Amino acid sequence: MSRPKVLLLGKIDHAHVAWQTIADIADVIQPKATNRDEFIVECKSGALDGISVAYRTFDSVKITGKIDSELLDAFPKSIKFLCHNGAGYDQIDIPACTAHDVRVSNTPTAVDDATADVTIWLLIGALRNLPIGIQALRAGKWRGSPPPKLGHDPQGKILGILGMGGIGRNVATKARAFGMRIRYHNRSRLSPELEDGAEYVSLETLLAESDVLSLNLPLNPSTRHTIAAPQFALMKPGIVIVNTARGAVMDEAALVDALASGQVSSVGLDVYENEPEIHPGLLENPNVLLVPHMGTWTQETQQKMEEWTIDNVRLAVKEGKLKSIVPEQTGLAA
Numbered sequence: 001m002s003r004p005k006v007l008l009l010g011k012i013d014h015a016h017v018a019w020q021t022i023a024d025i026a027d028v029i030q031p032k033a034t035n036r037d038e039f040i041v042e043c044k045s046g047a048l049d050g051i052s053v054a055y056r057t058f059d060s061v062k063i064t065g066k067i068d069s070e071l072l073d074a075f076p077k078s079i080k081f082l083c084h085n086g087a088g089y090d091q092i093d094i095p096a097c098t099a100h101d102v103r104v105s106n107t108p109t110a111v112d113d114a115t116a117d118v119t120i121w122l123l124i125g126a127l128r129n130l131p132i133g134i135q136a137l138r139a140g141k142w143r144g145s146p147p148p149k150l151g152h153d154p155q156g157k158i159l160g161i162l163g164m165g166g167i168g169r170n171v172a173t174k175a176r177a178f179g180m181r182i183r184y185h186n187r188s189r190l191s192p193e194l195e196d197g198a199e200y201v202s203l204e205t206l207l208a209e210s211d212v213l214s215l216n217l218p219l220n221p222s223t224r225h226t227i228a229a230p231q232f233a234l235m236k237p238g239i240v241i242v243n244t245a246r247g248a249v250m251d252e253a254a255l256v257d258a259l260a261s262g263q264v265s266s267v268g269l270d271v272y273e274n275e276p277e278i279h280p281g282l283l284e285n286p287n288v289l290l291v292p293h294m295g296t297w298t299q300e301t302q303q304k305m306e307e308w309t310i311d312n313v314r315l316a317v318k319e320g321k322l323k324s325i326v327p328e329q330t331g332l333a334a
């Protein structure tokens with residue numbers, strides 16, 4: 001009997017031992033293509049025929065582009081499972097995968113601590129006006145003249161969390177240690193156990209009453225630009241915003257305007273609408289604390305994410321199922 005075939009889109013950087021367990025049970029194929037056009041030609045050439053499972057990284061979008069209907073049409077019909085290394089899977093058109101009978105997994109929970117840690121770092125940095133001080137110091141001007149305006153303590157402030165999944169709840173736990181009062185909005189209210197004292201409010205109340213807003217919702221067609229000009233207008237003037245979810249859940253141009261008017265006093269960002277491009281209005285504004293999508297950029301978490309994705313690949317190859325199928329496909333037959 002021929003061995004199963006696994007497609008590796010991207011590379012394994014850390015979990016080499018775990019990956020060896022895949023090489024032991026399947027033939028691993030890596031595409032030669034370096035861009036989407038080449039990849040589609042390679043698929044159509046038959047070079048990837050017989051592949052049943054694919055492992056993909058966030059950066060492999062450079063090779064394939066988004067996983068959409070066009071790409072799924074080009075893929076060999078044998079492909080049944082797509083194992084994504086990452087919590088957010090906005091690069092993948094899930095309804096198109098479902099229509100093509102491809103089941104998709106992601107890496108929930110593996111990313112929660114690291115992403116929440118960066119969220120808290122951005123939150124404190126933005127609240128305390130640290131980017132202004134850091135920039136002045138690096139320019140040889142100590143605190144600058146005039147010095148940054150005084151920041152704010154987190155203690156007693158209302159933290160509004162939009163999207164109370166694993167990362168949102170982890171942010172809540174950590175923010176409680178800083179004395180913040182937690183409110184949240186989510187598609188549906190959580191059980192009291194998961195709420196852990198956080199108050200469920202409408203989106204309007206969250207925007208109108210939060211001192212700090214943390215965006216922790218996934219990006220999909222219905223969450224794109226959840227925060228845009230009308231939502232900025234509803235916010236408490238001088239609000240601080242942190243985004244470690246995906247850039248496009250917020251309208252970046254509207255954010256630039258809201259910062260310029262002072263409606264938003266400062267912002268901490270890990271993610272951007274058109275990565276790696278950054279809106280010039282964000283780069284120019286000293287009240288913006290920016291990091292280049294480093295939410296999970298730690299050895300431990302990258303290792304965990306790779307191992308989690310490999311667990312999905314192994315289960316798909318051996319048992320035809322996934323450990324963490326995406327919620328949109330839960331309950332569908334494999």
Ligand SMILES: O=C(O)C(=O)CO
Pocket residue numbers: 085086087088089111293294295296297
């Ligand atoms: O896991 C994800 O979705 C990430 O964005 C990694 O930083």
